[in-house]
Amino acid sequence: MMRLPQFRYLAPGNVDEALGWKAEAGPEAMYLAGGTDLFPNMKRRHQTPGILISLRHVPELRGVRENGAVSIGAAEILSDVAAHARVRADYPALAHAVDSISTPILRNMGTIGGNALLDTRCTYYNQDLQWRKSVDFCMKRDGTVCWVAPASPRCWAVQSSDSVPVLVAIGAEVTLVSTGGERRIPIADLYRDDGIDYLTKRPDELLKEIHLPPADGWRAAYRKLRRRGAFDFPVLGVAAWARLSGAGVVEEARVVLGGVGSHPIQAESAREILLGNRLEPDLVRAAADACARSARPLDNTDFTLSWRKEMVRVMVARTLGDLVP
Amino acid sequence: MTESLLQILRRQQPEATAGKVLGVLRVNGEELAVAFAPHHTLLEVLREDVGLTGTKHGCELGECGTCTVLLDGRPVLSCLALALETLGHEITTVEGLATPAGLDPLQQAFAELGAAQCGYCTPGFLLAGKALLDAEPAPSRDRIREALAGNLCRCTGYLKIYEAVELAAQRMRGSPMLREPS
Numbered sequence A: 001m002m003r004l005p006q007f008r009y010l011a012p013g014n015v016d017e018a019l020g021w022k023a024e025a026g027p028e029a030m031y032l033a034g035g036t037d038l039f040p041n042m043k044r045r046h047q048t049p050g051i052l053i054s055l056r057h058v059p060e061l062r063g064v065r066e067n068g069a070v071s072i073g074a075a076e077i078l079s080d081v082a083a084h085a086r087v088r089a090d091y092p093a094l095a096h097a098v099d100s101i102s103t104p105i106l107r108n109m110g111t112i113g114g115n116a117l118l119d120t121r122c123t124y125y126n127q128d129l130q131w132r133k134s135v136d137f138c139m140k141r142d143g144t145v146c147w148v149a150p151a152s153p154r155c156w157a158v159q160s161s162d163s164v165p166v167l168v169a170i171g172a173e174v175t176l177v178s179t180g181g182e183r184r185i186p187i188a189d190l191y192r193d194d195g196i197d198y199l200t201k202r203p204d205e206l207l208k209e210i211h212l213p214p215a216d217g218w219r220a221a222y223r224k225l226r227r228r229g230a231f232d233f234p235v236l237g238v239a240a241w242a243r244l245s246g247a248g249v250v251e252e253a254r255v256v257l258g259g260v261g262s263h264p265i266q267a268e269s270a271r272e273i274l275l276g277n278r279l280e281p282d283l284v285r286a287a288a289d290a291c292a293r294s295a296r297p298l299d300n301t302d303f304t305l306s307w308r309k310e311m312v313r314v315m316v317a318r319t320l321g322d323l324v325p
Numbered sequence B: 001m002t003e004s005l006l007q008i009l010r011r012q013q014p015e016a017t018a019g020k021v022l023g024v025l026r027v028n029g030e031e032l033a034v035a036f037a038p039h040h041t042l043l044e045v046l047r048e049d050v051g052l053t054g055t056k057h058g059c060e061l062g063e064c065g066t067c068t069v070l071l072d073g074r075p076v077l078s079c080l081a082l083a084l085e086t087l088g089h090e091i092t093t094v095e096g097l098a099t100p101a102g103l104d105p106l107q108q109a110f111a112e113l114g115a116a117q118c119g120y121c122t123p124g125f126l127l128a129g130k131a132l133l134d135a136e137p138a139p140s141r142d143r144i145r146e147a148l149a150g151n152l153c154r155c156t157g158y159l160k161i162y163e164a165v166e167l168a169a170q171r172m173r174g175s176p177m178l179r180e181p182s
């Protein structure tokens, strides 16, 4: 049996209690939601918190709130997010992305908040302790060097969440809370281009809610590249978002790439190409080429590097094609 | 059922429970008082503390589905669930499928159609299949494929498993042509 390291388990009944206990316990404690990212990481000794603060018994973090728009509690289970009638009707790209996470069984356990905060991934990191010890540890945990880019001063582990590219593309926001108070930021600002320090969220901050913008006529789509039709993390995830005029002219657009950098990459050059034009094949091709230039994947996930680069172009073109009414 | 945990606990020296928590697990309709280490997964506790070894351990990292059990009727991975967090919830393992009247229709269909070869993946498939049929009595082949997408099998090639789920579904709906051989 591959055992979890020992920890103390705390089960707060509300957000204030969770925040208070986290403030008291300090860096030794981590929040536990579904555990589908944290437990494999703990079993492989990537993360070894001495205290787990479980969010399972915190009702404020559950459920989908519907006002003009929709807000999703961070600890809402992935299956429930994807099955929610309003999410399916108004945010089909998000429902599709969540439906593509791992397997239906895992989605009965994992949460949307855990998905947004998922640890970055790398073939030299997501291995058990013995494997990592035998090649010698890398700088993301216990070592000093990066095995993917040994001359590099930083870690290039990859942002691998399926929901994040969509949430960034549609302009979702998040509420973060701590004993110091509450702040609401665009979810795009939650991420940092660093494989180790990949979040701007402070460790003591709890992700409380994810706010989706009103579904007022924009369109969005998501496509995922992976080896198998289930289980696998995205090797590439493409989210596209656009507001089209009645004549089909792009008024606003965003293309976001997951799986090819330490943070979700917003392809600014593609946006500039799309604005003011109709989504016709030549334009889509030019935007896809621009995305392929802005994605600089390294050789630290499944598939060969050159094919992954080429697939950025192909997948972006297909995803933009999905936006055409 | 094996010796109840309460009985096992009564046999044990008090110091044998040091460092463990005592909780009541609801497994297959029975309430079991179990002493277990708080950092142990439901998989470990079921196999090692309760003695129910029908639930298999494969990858232990969420990558294979052989450890699948039902938690309040929903399939979950017991290798990634803390036993502590399942207290008070209804757990169904493969040992809970058959009744005194006989095998569950899914088990019967798996046996008849050769949907189990080495059998290591079978408990997981049975439970994922049961959750599906409880919710949808007449699932399409695509729905079955999707519902079982979290369970890997290295022997059967999946086809016989899909056919067995379909046969069980037909029998459970009471189609007279498909009754079990007597």
Ligand SMILES: Cc1cc2nc3c(=O)[nH]c(=O)nc-3n(C[C@H](O)[C@H](O)[C@H](O)COP(=O)(O)OP(=O)(O)OC[C@H]3O[C@@H](n4cnc5c(N)ncnc54)[C@H](O)[C@@H]3O)c2cc1C
Binding pocket: A030, A031, A032, A033, A034, A035, A036, A037, A038, A039, A040, A055, A074, A075, A078, A100, A101, A102, A103, A106, A109, A110, A111, A112, A113, A114, A115, A116, A117, A118, A119, A160, A161, A162, A163, A205, A206, A207, A208, A231, A232, A233, A234, B061, B062, B063
């Ligand atoms: C085999 C396998 C395949 C997978 N495939 C995919 C895939 O295809 N796509 C994908 O996107 N993911 C995949 N995952 C990763 C993971 O299962 C999901 O991302 C899931 O949504 C994580 O949610 P969780 O609730 O289980 O997170 P947890 O493991 O509980 O937590 C993840 C991290 O977030 C922190 N955290 C969680 N909630 C909060 C909160 N509210 N506030 C502050 N911190 C919090 C935790 O401390 C931890 O650091 C896979 C995992 C496995 C094991």
Ligand code: SF4
Binding pocket: A121, A122, A123, A124, A125, A138, A139, A140, A145, A146, A147, A148, A149, A154, A155, A156, A157, A195, A300
């Ligand atoms: S990118 Fe480099 S430092 Fe980061 S996890 Fe991979 S090998 Fe380690």
Ligand code: FES
Binding pocket: B056, B057, B058, B059, B060, B061, B062, B063, B064, B065, B066, B067, B068, B077, B078, B079, B080
């Ligand atoms: S043992 Fe749990 S998923 Fe493989």
Ligand code: FES
Binding pocket: B115, B116, B117, B118, B119, B120, B121, B122, B152, B153, B154, B155, B156
């Ligand atoms: S029957 Fe052998 S793994 Fe499925």
